[in-house]
Amino acid sequence: MTIDEFKTHLVERKVEVRSENPRDVIQEVYGLLIGHWVVRQLMSQAAAEAEISPLKIGFTASVKVICRAVRKFQGLLNEQFEHEVAWLMSELLDEELPERANRYYPRVVKKQRSKYPSKKMKPRQKSRKKVMPLIPLIPIVAA
Numbered sequence: 001m002t003i004d005e006f007k008t009h010l011v012e013r014k015v016e017v018r019s020e021n022p023r024d025v026i027q028e029v030y031g032l033l034i035g036h037w038v039v040r041q042l043m044s045q046a047a048a049e050a051e052i053s054p055l056k057i058g059f060t061a062s063v064k065v066i067c068r069a070v071r072k073f074q075g076l077l078n079e080q081f082e083h084e085v086a087w088l089m090s091e092l093l094d095e096e097l098p099e100r101a102n103r104y105y106p107r108v109v110k111k112q113r114s115k116y117p118s119k120k121m122k123p124r125q126k127s128r129k130k131v132m133p134l135i136p137l138i139p140i141v142a143a
């Protein structure tokens with residue numbers, strides 16, 4: 001799940017890693033891992049305060065809320081910090097996912113059809129023992 005969230009939500013560009021130097025690639029991947037951990041940690045703190053499951057808060061919406069909050073947090077004084085953290089937690093809780101309806105058709109693995117016709121075996125007939133018909137023997141009397 002983490003790799004999917006990396007590729008589709010955290011990194012919104014065609015090339016996942018911009019760096020060409022291997023050392024810089026590792027640094028960028030670590031930065032993405034830390035960013036992912038921060039988002040998940042804030043989601044779990046907000047869920048713990050509201051006593052709900054962290055899985056009920058949407059990841060993508062949380063990333064957007066946190067991106068908006070980063071701009072607000074940059075110019076804060078120490079006195080305003082607690083108030084803004086409370087605002088951030090309430091904003092994260094506003095992103096609670098709706099209950100999911102049950103699927104009409106549950107997910108199943110689809111069987112692959114071959115482009116070649118299948119060889120269907122004909123059912124074997126049970127072998128019957130040949131039974132000779134009974135012919136009544138009539139004694140022939142010589143006259």
